[in-house]
Amino acid sequence: MSKLTIALDIMGGDHGPPVILSAVQKAIHTLTDTHFMLCGDESVIQPALEKLNADEQARVTVIHCEQVVEMGEAPTSALRNKKQSSMRRALELVQSGEADACVSAGNTGALLTMAFYLLKTLPGIDRPALVSDMPTATHHRVFLLDLGANVNCTSETLFQYGVMGSVLAEQISGIKNPRVALLNVGEEDIKGNAQVKYADQLFRNASGLNYIGYVEGDDIFTDHADVVVTDGFTGNIALKSCEGLAKLVIHEVKRLTQASFFSRMMARIALPLLKNVYNRVNPDQYNGASLLGLRGIVIKSHGNASADAFYYAILQSKQEAEMKVPEKIKSKIETVLLEQL
Amino acid sequence: MSKLTIALDIMGGDHGPPVILSAVQKAIHTLTDTHFMLCGDESVIQPALEKLNADEQARVTVIHCEQVVEMGEAPTSALRNKKQSSMRRALELVQSGEADACVSAGNTGALLTMAFYLLKTLPGIDRPALVSDMPTATHHRVFLLDLGANVNCTSETLFQYGVMGSVLAEQISGIKNPRVALLNVGEEDIKGNAQVKYADQLFRNASGLNYIGYVEGDDIFTDHADVVVTDGFTGNIALKSCEGLAKLVIHEVKRLTQASFFSRMMARIALPLLKNVYNRVNPDQYNGASLLGLRGIVIKSHGNASADAFYYAILQSKQEAEMKVPEKIKSKIETVLLEQL
Numbered sequence: 001m002s003k004l005t006i007a008l009d010i011m012g013g014d015h016g017p018p019v020i021l022s023a024v025q026k027a028i029h030t031l032t033d034t035h036f037m038l039c040g041d042e043s044v045i046q047p048a049l050e051k052l053n054a055d056e057q058a059r060v061t062v063i064h065c066e067q068v069v070e071m072g073e074a075p076t077s078a079l080r081n082k083k084q085s086s087m088r089r090a091l092e093l094v095q096s097g098e099a100d101a102c103v104s105a106g107n108t109g110a111l112l113t114m115a116f117y118l119l120k121t122l123p124g125i126d127r128p129a130l131v132s133d134m135p136t137a138t139h140h141r142v143f144l145l146d147l148g149a150n151v152n153c154t155s156e157t158l159f160q161y162g163v164m165g166s167v168l169a170e171q172i173s174g175i176k177n178p179r180v181a182l183l184n185v186g187e188e189d190i191k192g193n194a195q196v197k198y199a200d201q202l203f204r205n206a207s208g209l210n211y212i213g214y215v216e217g218d219d220i221f222t223d224h225a226d227v228v229v230t231d232g233f234t235g236n237i238a239l240k241s242c243e244g245l246a247k248l249v250i251h252e253v254k255r256l257t258q259a260s261f262f263s264r265m266m267a268r269i270a271l272p273l274l275k276n277v278y279n280r281v282n283p284d285q286y287n288g289a290s291l292l293g294l295r296g297i298v299i300k301s302h303g304n305a306s307a308d309a310f311y312y313a314i315l316q317s318k319q320e321a322e323m324k325v326p327e328k329i330k331s332k333i334e335t336v337l338l339e340q341l
Numbered sequence: 342m343s344k345l346t347i348a349l350d351i352m353g354g355d356h357g358p359p360v361i362l363s364a365v366q367k368a369i370h371t372l373t374d375t376h377f378m379l380c381g382d383e384s385v386i387q388p389a390l391e392k393l394n395a396d397e398q399a400r401v402t403v404i405h406c407e408q409v410v411e412m413g414e415a416p417t418s419a420l421r422n423k424k425q426s427s428m429r430r431a432l433e434l435v436q437s438g439e440a441d442a443c444v445s446a447g448n449t450g451a452l453l454t455m456a457f458y459l460l461k462t463l464p465g466i467d468r469p470a471l472v473s474d475m476p477t478a479t480h481h482r483v484f485l486l487d488l489g490a491n492v493n494c495t496s497e498t499l500f501q502y503g504v505m506g507s508v509l510a511e512q513i514s515g516i517k518n519p520r521v522a523l524l525n526v527g528e529e530d531i532k533g534n535a536q537v538k539y540a541d542q543l544f545r546n547a548s549g550l551n552y553i554g555y556v557e558g559d560d561i562f563t564d565h566a567d568v569v570v571t572d573g574f575t576g577n578i579a580l581k582s583c584e585g586l587a588k589l590v591i592h593e594v595k596r597l598t599q600a601s602f603f604s605r606m607m608a609r610i611a612l613p614l615l616k617n618v619y620n621r622v623n624p625d626q627y628n629g630a631s632l633l634g635l636r637g638i639v640i641k642s643h644g645n646a647s648a649d650a651f652y653y654a655i656l657q658s659k660q661e662a663e664m665k666v667p668e669k670i671k672s673k674i675e676t677v678l679l680e681q682l
Contacts, residue, residue, distance in 0.1 A: 074531070137592045148526050151534045185489050185577040190415070193492045193574050217581025221589040233534050234575050236526040240558025241579040242586045248562040249590060251478045 003035055004321050006314060007090040007099035010040030011068040012106025013310070014303045017041070020105060021048040023310035028056050034318060037099055039063045039086040065089050069110045071303055078110035079117060087111060091118045094296035101297035101317035105305050111298065112149050112291065119294040122326060124333040126154070128293040129161050129232070130300065131168060138223045141173050145229060147289065148236035155198035158182065158229055159206070160333065162199075164292045165227035166209055167332050171323035172316075173226070177210040181225035183234065184214035195231070207339050208332070250275065288316035293329065297321055344376055345662050347655060348431040348440035351381030352409040353447025354651070355644045358382070361446060362389040364651035369397050375659060378440055380404045380427040406430050410451045412644055419451035420458060428452060432459045435637040442638035442658035446646050452639065453490050453632065460635040463667060465674040467495070469634040470502050470573070471641065472509060479564045482514050486570060488630065489577035496539035499523065499570055500547070501674065503540075505633045506568035507550055508673050512664035513657075514567070518551040522566035524575065525555035536572070548680050549673070591616065629657035634670065638662055 008024055010017050017040060025048060028036060038045050042064040049060060067085040069078045082088060087106045093099035095118045104111050108130075116128055131145035143165050150157065162180045169178035182200055184192040191214065192200075203211040215224050217238060230238070253271060288309075291298040297320045301313035349365055351358050358381060366389060369377060379386050383405035390401060408426040410419045423429055428447045434440035436459045445452050449471075457469055472486035484506050491498065503521045510519035523541055525533040532555065533541070544552040556565050558579060571579070594612060629650075632639040638661045642654035 135589060137589055151526055151532075183578055185492055185574055185581075191492075196574075217578040217583075218585030218588065220582055221585035230578070233526055233537075234578050237524055237558040237571070237575050238579050238582040240526075241561055242558075242582050244559030244562035245583045245586055246590075247559065248476065248478055249587075 003033055004101075004318060005035040005037060005093075005099045006317055006321070007037040007039060007063075007093040007102040008314070009086045009090040009102065009104035009106055010038050010045055011065070011086040012071075012104045012111075012303070013301070013305060014071065015305075017044045019305070019307050020310055021045065022307040023314065024048070025051065026307070026311050027314045028052060028060060031314070031318060032059075035059050035061070037061045037063055037090075037093055039065050039089040039093070041065065041068075041086075063089050063093070069107050071107050073107055073110060075107070075109040075113035078107065079113050082110075088114055088118075091115055091296075091298065094298065095119055100321035101299065103299045103301055103310070103313050103317050105301040105303055105310055105313075107303075108148075108300055111300055115291055115294055115296075115298045119296040119298070121293050122295055122330045122333065124337055125160050125164070125293040125329070126157050127160075128291050129164060130289050131165060131292050132289040133173075134220050134228075136221055136223055140223055140226075141169070142220060142222075142225060143169050143173075143227045144220055144235060144239070145227075145292065146232040146235050147239055148232045149291065151231065151233040151236075153195065153231035153233075155195050155202060158195070158199040158231065159202040160293070161229045162203060162209060162211065162227065163333050163336055164329050165229060167329045168290065168292060168325060169226045171325055171328055172319060175226050178226035179210050179212045179224070180227045180229065181212050181215040181219070183220070183228050183230035183238075184216065187214045187216060199229075206336050208336050288313040290316070290320065290325075292325075295326060297326060344374055345442075345659060346376040346378060346434075346440045347658055347662070348378040348380060348404075348434040348443040349655070350427045350431040350443065350445035350447055351379050351386055352406070352427040353445045353452075353644070354642070354646060355412065355446075356646075358385045360646070360648050361651055362386065363648040364655065365389070366392065367648070367652050368655045369393060369401060372655070372659060373400075376400050376402070378402045378404055378431075378434055380406050380430040380434070382406065382409075382427075404430050404434070410448050412448050414448055414451060416448070416450040416454035419448065420454050423451075429455055429459075432456055432637075432639065435639065436460055441662040442640065444640045444642055444651070444654050444658050446642040446644055446651055446654075448644075449489075449641060452641055456632055456635055456637075456639045460637040460639070462634050463636055463671045463674065465678055466501050466505070466634040466670070467498050468501075469632050470505060471630050472506060472633050473630040474514075475561050475569075477562055477564055481564055481567075482510070483561060483563075483566060484510050484514075484519075484568045485561055485576060485580070486568075486633065487573035487576050488580055489573045490632065492572065492574040492577075494536065494572035494574075496536050496543060499536070499540040499572065500543040501634065502570045503544060503550060503552065503568065504674050504677055505670050506570060508670045509631065509633060509666060510567045512666055512669055513660060516567050519567035520551050520553045520565070521568045521570065522553050522556040522560070524561070524569050524571035524579075525557065528555045528557065540570075547677050549677050629654040631657070631661065631666075633666075636667060638667060 065086040090102040129146035130149040133141040299317040406427040431443040470487035471490040474482040640658040
């Protein structure tokens, strides 16, 4: 396999370049077959590179960028005014083919807007989707999309999400014929709004997809489906609600630390478990959330990501690049649409 | 205060009449100023009444009903074919004014459909909503609506839900000027779909409501708002997702019971807490969910409700009847709509 190149936005994220650079150093050490293009302030990046050996340094290119997209900046403003930003440069490297994938922990809205503008969607895909995998009891991965990239979805968009999610589950998790389900308020045919009902018809009429029908909200965390499809409005609210509940449970358990000896003991053991669950369902924490449906690979790492989490996002970008996920989506959507004619 | 009358569907629920009757006996004992109309199979109800004293028996009327709405029955079928059912009779007693409120643990869809058909909505209210209160860290109540009564909502419907929720929070929780919020994917003005953005305008233009703008999914479980408004599709999925997460957390904690001594100890203490949280967020478990916006008081107790939970639903129906919630909603919506002219 020829050497892959990954572009990294060094300036994004709440904790700034030090945390990102720590992850990048680890990636350079471990992914010895990968070239890295580091976009950001050269004066910040260079000191971190001095610790690398000659072989490692040879696998790194620094792209000096004058600008940074701020975390609170309006996406349209970033698109218009931050043409020299590290985020934009990383995306441009994917656009030009110089990089096979890019990763940013910066402003999600700006990344979505810039990526959509620069990379465009694949033929047959109307809108990109943000997708991440959810925890389940059996520890198999359920891919949930859209998590908020697109709050106005047509039935056709939902159908395209199903195709995209199916490809991701197959390529990343190695699941043959991933089970694709539509999120709805009930499993019966009569349930749901018009958008979901028509999407159900589109799925039923399509061949080449393992569509299993409707699932309800609680099935996101079970082994019922490999891919759960919903619009970005519902997906975002479902995930944020779960985040809120997880926070509440942690809060209640913490209260126990002020109680009896056994309660304190319990809380000490329970908290890491609960925090682990919390981190996995926190939509702002999901790391390596893929922006799917574009003509290039873009991974969104959370702004508040730790070095480990950003490292994981880099691994994920590499895996998607190796599996050529966009090409596979393009091919799958062509097949499915062609068979519908 | 004149004696209130509450109609009870004795036949609904997964566990059948025994559990319901146990709750009813408790209610008859404790609510000494209340008359109860028990709708169901007389031969099932009568034995339970024999344990009552003469004074208690004087506060009970049995309405024999030949039919039962099955838990899995289609709502339209129940509406058409179950005119002699205990559920329908309980609703008819509210419709005729013979009862001040009714409670059922039966088929939710059938109850919604029959209640809408028989009781009609209040003037100015397009559709009823299912509302329940969510747990929060500060133990104050957040009323979330709609939980699934109406999956197709207009902006106007969302606005009406806000008015209804505000009245409920004021009357039931005694909160002056309850904070009403719209559920959205972000707190900024630019966020959201067209339906939510226009509803936001309706709220901003209305006087007499303490509208605080958008909240995100995690704020359902915080002290940000007293009333959180969303459409029945999103509300149901958000709540069911939380149920799924709660189940997952309980599952993971249970796994620990197979681990070390301390883990087992922990799990033993943590499980009741987690189950308590689970029961409170389980949308199928929410007890005393109000069907709001109708010309009468209808409380939905969960099919799987325990006797305690059904008893709580009876208390809630009594409280809403005492506070004359439908009249207050009617008056509030008139005021708000009049001020908009």
